Amino acid sequence: MAGRRVLITGVGSQVGSLLAAQLERDPDVEYVAGLDTRRPRLRLEHTEFIDADIRDPEIGRLIPRTGVDTIVHEQIVRQPGPRMSSRAMHDINVIGTLQLLAVCERVPTLRTIVVRGSAGVYGAEPQAPQFFKEEMTRLFPLRTRFQRDVAEIENYFETYSRRHAGVSCTMLRYQPAIGPGMRTQVTRYLSQPVCPTYMGFDPRIQLVHIDDALGAIGAAVRNPVPGTVNVACPGTIGLARMIRLAGKRALPIAAPFFGAVTSTGQRLGLDSQSEDFQRLLRYGRGVDTRRLTDEVGYTPRLSTADGVEDWARHAKAAA
Amino acid sequence: MNQSTAIAFMRRLRAGLDSGLELPEALTRGATALPGDARETIARILDRLDGEYPEDEWGFDEDFAELVEPFFAFLYESWWRVGVEGAERVPAHGRVLLTANHAGILPWDATMISMALLREHPLPRHPRFLVLDWAFHLPWVSSGIRKVGGVVASPFNALRLLEQDQLLAVFPEGVKGTGKAFSERYRLQRFGRGGFVEIALRTGAPIVPVAVVGSEEIYPKIADIPPVARMLGAPFFPVTPTFPWLGPLGIVPLPSKWRIEFLEPIETASYGPEAAADRALVLELSEQVRGQIQHALYANLVRRGPAFI
Helix, strand or coil: CCCEEEEEECCCCHHHHHHHHHHHHCCCEEEEEEEECCCCCCCCCCCEEEECCCCCCCHHHHCHHHCCCEEEECCCCCCCCCCCCHHHHHHHHHHHHHHHHHHHCCCCCCCEEEEEEEHHHHCCCCCCCCCECCCCCCCCCCCCHHHHHHHHHHHHHHHHHHHCCCCEEEEEEECCEECCCCCCHHHHHHCCCEEEEECCCCCEECCEEHHHHHHHHHHHHHCCCCEEEEECCCCCEEHHHHHHHCCCEEEEECHHHHHHHHHHHHHCCCCCCCHHHHHHHHHCCCECCHHHHHHHCCCCCCCHHHHHHHHHHHHHHHC | CCHHHHHHHHHHHHHHHHCCCCHHHHHHHHHCCCCHHHHHHHHHHHHHHCCCCCCCCCCCCHHHHHHCHHHHHHHHHHHCCCEEECHHHCCCCCCEEEEECCCCCCCHHHHHHHHHHHHHCCCCCCCEEEECHHHHHCCCHHHHHHHCCEEECCHHHHHHHHHCCCEEEECCCCHHHHCCCHHHCCCCCCCCCCHHHHHHHHHCCCEEEEEEECHHHCCCCCEECHHHHHHHCCCCCEECCCCCCCHHHHHCCCCCCCEEEECCCECCHHHCHHHHHCHHHHHHHHHHHHHHHHHHHHHHHHHHCCCCC
């Protein structure tokens, strides 16, 4: 498998940049390209940076000439940032994916696609099984815009892989990520002065540590497994215990007032949580990771609780 | 704890706080004046505040289960005066599916089966139990049930727990059992579609039928008000002699006398996992288990005598 040529979309994101750096170090990879409008966050040695918007049909000219055999689709927005409307997030997620797949048709060298999708597609439900398996996507209605985006993206890739038997398409369903220096919904939540919780609820939260998040993509690039695969650190952690380990205090809010209180907080300049994340804070979610271990061949090094402790240690040292 | 140790504790706590210690450290220092077991309890509470407590992937929290045990012990010994028979028939190791009759809105019967095994079994272990998913919508109830070993009643959860060689209790009557009227007590409802047998066959877990007498008198349901139930999103809204008339006091269960009998295990491993697809076998086994429990219920009702004395 030597001499792999890999393109990463969304290389300007934290995970995208770290992944580019990891692939640069991989002896089996001879060429790395990164697509984004934002510059990578790290100094990358020899990644070719392609400054283009994934929604722009222009990428149809830029990508085929790289002659890549693998595309890692990393540009999926989980929560609109401060200067991004939810409309723009939807455009990047859905239109971006459509454009990318249109381009894939014109890359004859392409053999592997790996997508960093989201376990958010399962939802967070009180009556959910405590560990979702890959085939359990249709158990509950899609409630949020992000869930519908992810479901649509998954559909596009499914259709694509049905029509292109020669290309192996891996849909990785990631639980929320945590890790030193990372800015994710979880780390932003745990960095607040107090963490709003739903009064009387202590959901099971499952996360993926950034090292294992990158390790899993790396493994999926080396050993492509067609179909969907859950990615998470084993085990779950109660929300109350997670907040304690982070050295923070919980602010329990009765469920009917949760939205009002947090949106007031947002107006006062505090952090806000996406609808998906709010549901997670109420009901939690766990996924089964046997497919990741058995078929992709990647065993996460940390448990969810280890991941939280690792983050908390670095956060305390930095403060 | 006698009065003088309490005073000594408070004095040390105060001295600690005065000398500028944070509350947790001051408490630890104060605790040195206490007898051993109280000191241990305080240490455990402080560990919990730091997030240092065990918790498995199901949210089961053994420390919490032990902390609340005295409460269930009181119910077990004094309130319901539970008599137990056949606890030793439950296999001490490996996967086991306990199958019991079910009544009452709150899973008291599950907690008493749990207590019966912890008290009477030679090699006790904490059973896990499947709880009607409606309970997981509710604040406090949802987290409390999970911490003592309850999980959402989903076949996926049952399979995974048995694959992990756990002791699992299920109530195949489901919501039909909890919503039974008082006049229907101890008449077993239909056992769903036999899903519990399928799960036992797929995992090769032996089925241990359990007959619980007493649980069906704790909340004598006289009537149901469906509109209120719909408003609350509950499966039914019961009216009992105490609920909703006495408000929150109405959820105090009546002190009936209980008997729990564990019957001989029915082994399923010899059929092989493919047998789970055999409808006829599944329904036959399901009916066999139901019949055995029904029979044991009548026998134990006679042996128990009057319900409340």
